[in-house]
Amino acid sequence: MKEKINVTAGIIYRNDGKVLICRRLMTSTVAAGLWEFPGGKQEPEDWTLKDCLERELFEELQILVRIHSKFTETEYDYGKPKICHLHVFFCSPISGEIKLSEHSEFKWVHINELVNFEFTPTNVPVVLLLIKELGNWQKQP
Numbered sequence: 001m002k003e004k005i006n007v008t009a010g011i012i013y014r015n016d017g018k019v020l021i022c023r024r025l026m027t028s029t030v031a032a033g034l035w036e037f038p039g040g041k042q043e044p045e046d047w048t049l050k051d052c053l054e055r056e057l058f059e060e061l062q063i064l065v066r067i068h069s070k071f072t073e074t075e076y077d078y079g080k081p082k083i084c085h086l087h088v089f090f091c092s093p094i095s096g097e098i099k100l101s102e103h104s105e106f107k108w109v110h111i112n113e114l115v116n117f118e119f120t121p122t123n124v125p126v127v128l129l130l131i132k133e134l135g136n137w138q139k140q141p
Contacts, residue, residue: 004075004083008053009039009123010091011130012065018108019130021117022061025104030078031120037088038103049087060103063096072129076122086122 012020022038024031040056042049050067057065068090077083098106109117111134114127 002077002081002083004085006042006049006052007039007084007086007122008042008049008056009037009086009088009126010053010057010065010067011037011071011088011126012057012063012091012093014093014108016108018110019114020098020106020108021114021119022100022103022106024120025102028102030080031122033104034120034123035117036120036123037126038106039088040102050089053089053091057091058096060101061096061106062099062101064094065091066094067091072126074122074125078121084122086126088126 021035023035026033039053042052046052057063071088071090074086075083111130119127
């Protein structure tokens, strides 16, 4: 049986109803050039999944966030020796200006616009659930 690795992702939302998505570098070893909700792999020094997400968002984007609640979990087998177990949380930005280190670009988009982007396989079920749960609630201007 394959080992599972815990990975976190943040659905970071602003008061204007937009969420943050980031595009993976073309040089990424997995899902190069695809869009995702930012986050990363849990490391041994991370006591909790929330610690992991806070650390990853600061390392990759130079922002601090407030983590509110867990939204969902999903798994995907990329064919590697390990299975990605993704834990997704709702977050709001506290401070910092986004500076990319692990992504080529970022966008703030309305939930209903997410269908216009090609997401990583682990993020696709998250996007579909988010649209189903919140898409009708969030009206575009």
